[in-house]
Amino acid sequence: EDQVTQSPEALRLQEGESSSLNCSYTVSGLRGLFWYRQDPGKGPEFLFTLYSAGEEKEKERLKATLTKKESFLHITAPKPEDSATYLCAVQAGNTGFQKLVFGTGTRLLVSP
């Protein structure tokens, strides 16, 4: 069964204090690993897709990396507006229909 584990559950940073979020996964036939940002009471907002080990994607202060067993979301010099829950999800299978399997997320709070 496909599984995703995210750590830490919660992370509190000072503005400008860089850190990383971890997503470890077990899946048969990875099609893609996805990072989403979710604000309270809202739907997840798509951030990145990663597919191959060694792949990296960047967007503003965020950088996502992928190995064969885990992914990291690096946050450089975060700002208070980066506060949100960050969700990791995997997609597996070799058909055109693939569900997403999510972790429980990391709640990030950035203080000014």
Next chain:
Amino acid sequence: DAGVTQSPTHLIKTRGQQVTLRCSPKSGHDTVSWYQQALGQGPQFIFQYYEEEERQRGNFPDRFSGHQFPNYSSELNVNALLLGDSALYLCASTRRGVAGGPNEQFFGPGTRLTVL
């Protein structure tokens, strides 16, 4: 370009009642998935519709059913509501993927269902 839309935003029901939630996919998308997100948890896959048929289903009872219309919009129906059905229900849309590649899903704002 409108993204994924859902209605209603909030809904309050009592145990045993039935509910219907609605979703319109992002322009150009033909596949709709539904997820349930309990407080403090990640979204859990309910089912996925393509060409008006259920293509994949997660570990949810038959009380959860759905429908997709020719314009690709979708409904989620839940019968005999239980207190544990209280959650944020998310709709996600995508274009049907080609075997071998990732397939991004884009989410709507969700419907908050409270069962009393």
